[in-house]
Amino acid sequence: QVQLVESGGGLVQPGDSLRLSCVFSDRTFSNYRMAWFRQAPGKERDVVAAISGSGLTTYYASSVKGRFTLSRDNSKNTVYLQMNSLKPEDTAVYYCAADAASHFSVSGEEYDYWGQGTQVTVSS
Numbered sequence: 001q002v003q004l005v006e007s008g009g010g011l012v013q014p015g016d017s018l019r020l021s022c023v024f025s026d027r028t029f030s031n032y033r034m035a036w037f038r039q040a041p042g043k044e045r046d047v048v049a050a051i052s053g054s055g056l057t058t059y060y061a062s063s064v065k066g067r068f069t070l071s072r073d074n075s076k077n078t079v080y081l082q083m084n085s086l087k088p089e090d091t092a093v094y095y096c097a098a099d100a101a102s103h104f105s106v107s108g109e110e111y112d113y114w115g116q117g118t119q120v121t122v123s124s
Contacts, residue, residue, distance in 0.1 A: 002026050002113045004096045009118030012086055016122070020081040022096030022115055029077040030054070033104050035111060036070065036081045038092035038120075048094070049081060050104035059104055063089070086122045093117040 003025040012018055024032065035050035049070035050059040058070050069082040079096065097111035105111070 002032075002098060004098055004113055004115035006094065006096045006115040006118040009094060009120045011121045011123065013124050014087055014122055016086050017082070017084045018086065018120060020083065020094055020096075020118060020120075022079045022081075024077040024079070024098060027077070028100075029072075030074040031100055031102070032098045033101050034072060034079045035097045035104065035106070036079075037095045037097060037108055038090075039095070040092040043092075045095070045108055047106040047108065050106055051079065052104045053102040057104055059106055083120070086120075088122050088124075091120060091122050093119050 005023045008020040030053050033053050036048040037045050038048050039045040048061055048064055049068055051070050051072055055072045067085045072079040095117045096115040098113040099111040
């Protein structure tokens with residue numbers, strides 16, 4: 001059974017940075033595409049960024065492009081979301097997701113495994 005454990009959320013000020021981590025429980029990590037989604041109160045869950053199993057291709061939502069960087073270390077079974085220049089509108093619960101396919105997907109419906117979520121709050 002695949003498990004995802006997120007960490008790194010917190011309360012920061014506008015302009016600050018955070019790095020979220022998501023540890024994957026199985027050694028077949030490189031066979032899984034990964035993504036981060038977020039959900040703000042009263043809003044739908046949206047994709048933030050996605051990455052292929054190899055890590056060679058990535059996708060970023062237009063709202064985070066140029067500020068966030070998604071990467072993965074297949075030797076550590078971990079995916080990272082580096083978030084810079086954070087804005088109040090980035091406030092949400094962030095979820096890590098995994099699916100047994102190689103090419104990335106931006107649809108939450110295609111991901112079979114989800115973490116418990118980590119809260120990111122950007123406020124002055």
